[in-house]
Amino acid sequence: MAFILGGVTMTPSKKAKQAGLTSLAELSRISTVPVTTLRDWYKSKPELFSFMCKAGVIISSDIKGE
Numbered sequence: 001m002a003f004i005l006g007g008v009t010m011t012p013s014k015k016a017k018q019a020g021l022t023s024l025a026e027l028s029r030i031s032t033v034p035v036t037t038l039r040d041w042y043k044s045k046p047e048l049f050s051f052m053c054k055a056g057v058i059i060s061s062d063i064k065g066e
Helices: 012-019 024-031 035-044 046-064
Strands: 003-005 008-010
Touching: 008 012, 012 024, 012 035, 012 046, 024 035, 024 046, 035 046
Parallel strands: none
Antiparallel strands: 003 008
């Protein structure tokens, strides 16, 4: 499922990329949460999905040493 925001269709993958991750798969790898669950959370628990994206960016930067 995708949401339309300002004429742009937002998907979970686009939202993860907008947050600073390379993909939804990267968030899944970092968080150990399956991609299907992340997609479900995007639809049913948007606040949790947003939190996971933000946490994923922090963890990703730690892993990369930034």
